[in-house]
Amino acid sequence: MKFYLTFLFLTITYLATAQQFVVSGTIKSKESGETIIGATVASGRQQTVSNDYGFYSLSLSSGVHEIVYRSLGKESASQSITLLKDTIINIELSDASATELDEVVVTTNTNARSLRSPQMSVEKLSTEEIKNIPVLLGEKDLLKTLQLLPGIKSAGEGNSGFFVRGGSSDQNLIVLDEATVYNAAHLLGFFSVFNSDAIKDVSVYKGSMPAQYGGRLSSVVDLRMNDGNNRKFAATGGIGLISSRLTLEGPIQKEKSSFLVSGRRTYADMFLKLSKDSALNNNQLYFYDLNTKTNFTLGKKDKLFISGYFGKDNFTINNAFGINWGNATGTLRWNHIFNNKLFSNTSFIYSNYNYEILINPTIPEGLSIISKIKDINLKQDFQWNINQRNNLRFGFNLIHHTIHPGEVTPNSPSGSINPKKLEDRYAYENAIYFNNNWKASDRLNLSYGLRFNAFTAIGAGQFYNVNTNGEITDTLQFGKGEVVKNYFNPEPRIAASFLLNNSSSLKFGYVRNVQNLHLISNSTSTNPTDKWVASNNFIRPEISDQFSLGYYKDLFNATYELNIESYYKALQNQIDYRNGSNITNSLDPIEQSLLFGIGRTYGLETLLKKKTGRLTGWISYTLSKSEKKIDQINNHQWYNARQDRTHDLAIVATYELNKRWTLAGTWIYYTGDAVTFPVGKYSINGITAYYYTDRNSQRMPDYHRLDVSVNVLLKKTKKFSSELSFGVYNAYGRENAYTINFRDNKDDPNTVEAVQTSLFRFIPSISYNFKIN
Known part of the structure; x- marks a missing residue:
């Protein structure tokens, strides 16, 4: 330091x-x-x-x-x-004017990767770039579009969850207007919580994040909401097969303040109610989103922003089982310009994620299980343009975490089920940071910084020490506000770019990241019932050290862009679970189920992008490996992480046929994820038990899929525009494996057969979109 x-x-x-x-x-x-x-x-x-x-x-x-x-x-x-x-x-x-077909049309962000900037491993998307890309059921999805970029992998069929450079899903920090979104998935992961009509900008940092970000090992997804039109009223909306959306914006006081309200809701539950089958019309399956924002110009040097997000899912099966989950965030921000070199942003941020499981909610013998995590966050950020060669960013961040890990409440206090509750956990996560961009010469640019993280787990409550067999050896009692454990971790980072010529450059980067919140899950992707736990006296912070090297080239007068990056990450204090652990709904101390060790991920990422002309798009390819080495798993040998995937390829193309018609398609291929399948079986009292050997030593089948779409501009005037979008997800009907289960063969009980479940084949979509200016 x-x-x-x-x-x-x-x-x-x-x-x-x-x-x-x-x-x-x-x-x-x-x-x-x-x-x-x-x-x-x-x-x-x-x-x-x-x-x-x-x-x-x-x-x-x-x-x-x-x-x-x-x-x-x-x-x-x-x-x-x-x-x-x-x-x-x-x-x-001004908005770019319509161009004739024989003119060059720039359709992608040419500044996504500046040859001179030392910033590495960053991806940027705008809503314009994703509007034509085909997706499941026509729901434009920012997170699914990100999965088409190198180093960012889908968590599974139709899933909005993702892995970045071999990291797990909880190692991605997702922030909306600076507020953490702990579960970014709707409908059990098939859609993300982000309504693209409300989003202005998306930036993804794949491990090499600037010092103002912290708390995760793999990536940061930074989403910024639209501020709202402060000059005239405008409306944007759409009607699709499963949901509709509407965004309203306009001035509160012209030129000085504005508002934005954006809502989206599915209506699958409404179709269920039309059924005469009581097993269906008593079910519920829907989600809604609401984004709001206002901003006020207080003077030439001051501006105030107030934004919020509220989302909820409801899933109920015949009044016998249900699960509700949702996020709520709020951000209050004050911008102040001290002078022409110094800019300040002060933010007060609230974030809350919770879920509730309902079992037989209409009878006295039923019960509910709830869990939640809540943050209160104060962030101060300064940007200081020192001179022609130096631009400094510095500040601090203070977060108070409250984790409610689990509570069982019976419907009737006189029933046979006793209430039970895991103790709430509290922690402070504080940081100070600086990051300077230094133009050392006309060819060499450097970015260096330091984030110093202080994490404090506090009482009240009982905390545990556990031996190698998972047995509690000591129970420690701490009073309210009493310090349980302090962790202090410096997070240095440095990056450099060297301009080889006017069209190519080399870049190098190193960054250390620390993560103090950990997601407990039995699945690879994020589920609503996953639990967050904080570092404490037994669970230590996860640490990663990532090295990156990249080559960047503009081709054919910047019509094409070629980027090649390689990386290596060394990981400390990695978490996995003991064999046979049931962690999702257990109310036993989680420490008894955990094992710790080291990890490593490494890979090569390639992106070739065509940025101009009628035909635009990209080809991305990732070759990677993700492994762990943990005592008591696979004889302390290296084994595949669950999210390990060797090859990942995506081809994305958009073709402007004429002013009205636009064609688009994506083709995706990747090798199967690591998985543990049984290698044998034995029978105990007529009950079949399966025998497993090495963890994650088998593979799911390879995955590939073609999606296509057609967008038709119906009408376009200065004040109104509308379009129709048609699409087909999985156009050639590939039966990709969603799950594979094993059972005894009915004809020969001595034989085990694998049963594959596939979800989506030939899924058509149609949506109508409009905009009123």
Whole structure:
């Protein structure tokens, strides 16, 4: 840590003496007044990008400059200035106008991977990029689109869960307007909780996340909601096979404040009620989302944002079994511009995830099981444009975690079931950080930083020590607020880019990440009933050290983009479960079911993207390995992690046939996930028991699928547009394995047969979408 602070001080001291002036301001959409994230601001070789709130700051020497502003889907703008003092330039960019077919149409974010930027392993998506990509039942899904990119793997058939660079699903930090979303799945994982109509920007950091992010080992998915149109009323919506959605936005006070309300609901349960079969019409299966946001301009230097997300799922089977789960988040943010170099964002954030299992809810013998996790978070972030060569980001983050791991409540206090509750757990997770981007030369750019994490588990409650056999050896009692265990972990990071020529560069990165919250699950992907547990006296923080090396090339005058990255991650304090553990609904201390060890993941990722013309799209390929080594599992030898998958290939194409018709398709192939199948069986009192050997030593069958879609523009005027989307999921009807179970053969009980369950074949979809300006 001393090295980093000394290096930072010397860099700032040496370079801050240069004579320079600053051009700063805010970049907005001319049509809606929305601030634009990630717009490029360039003058010659000097360039920067607008931050998450549209603010930019560019240091230039005195003299005449031509400043160019660019952003995806917008007309570029330029400004000529004679710079003799610090200058404020607020810019509005217009939507890109319709182009003739023989002209080049830019349809992807050309700045997703800057050749000069040292930032590695970052993927960016806009809603424009995903609107034509075919998905299950026509529900546009940001998380499923991310699975088509290298290093990001689907958690299974139709599932919105994902794995990044060999990490498990709980090692992904998903934030919506800075609030953590602990379960990002609807309908048991088949849809994500993010309504694309409400989302402005998505950034994914695959392990090499900047220092302002923390708490997970594998990735950060940072989603930003639309602010709301502050110039005119607008409405966007759609009607599909299983859900409808509507977004309303407009000014509260024109140019100074705005609102956004976006809702979505499925109606599968309504069709069930039409059935004459009582076994069906007593079932419920639906979810809803509600995104809200308001913002207020308090003056030239201050802006206030208030945003929230509320989502719920309800799944009930014939009044005998049910499960409800949902997220609620809220974010209050204050932006302040101290001067043309220093920008501040202060956030107060609330996040809550909970689920409830209902068993026979209508009779006295029934019961409910509930669990939840709640965060209260204060975050202060500063961005300081020191000079032409240095841009510093620093701040702190204070989080209070409350975990309600499980509670059983009978419907009737006089029944045969006794109430039982696991003790609530509390913890503080605090961090301070800095990250500096340093332009060392015209060819070499560096980014270095440090995040210092302090995690404190506190009482009240009982905590346990467990021996190697899973037996509790000691029970420790702590009072309310009493410190159970402190963990202090520095998280250094450094990245470098070296420009080989005007069209190619090499990059290197190293980052250490620490994770103090752990998901307890019997499945590979995220389920509603998974439980979060915090580090304590027995469960230690997970730690990863990742090294990355990449080559980046623009081809054919930047029409194509080629990116090749390799990585290696060494993992400490990895968690797995004892053989035979039942952890999902157990109310026994979780410590008795856990084993700990090390892990490693490594791989090669390739992306070839065509960015311009009628035909656009990409080919992504990932070759990877993910392993663990834990005492008492597979004789302490390396074994495959559950999410290990050797090959993963995705081909994505969009073709603009003419101004009205757009064709799109995706083809996906990947080798089977690691799984444990029985290798034999024996009979005990007429009951078959299966024999298992090495964990995760077998494979599910290979998976492949073709999805196609057609989008037809029905009408387009200045004030109204509409379109129809047709699609087919799994167009050639591949019977991909969702699960494989084993049973005795009916004709020969001495023989075991495997039974494969497949979910989706030839799933058509149709949806109608509209926009009112």
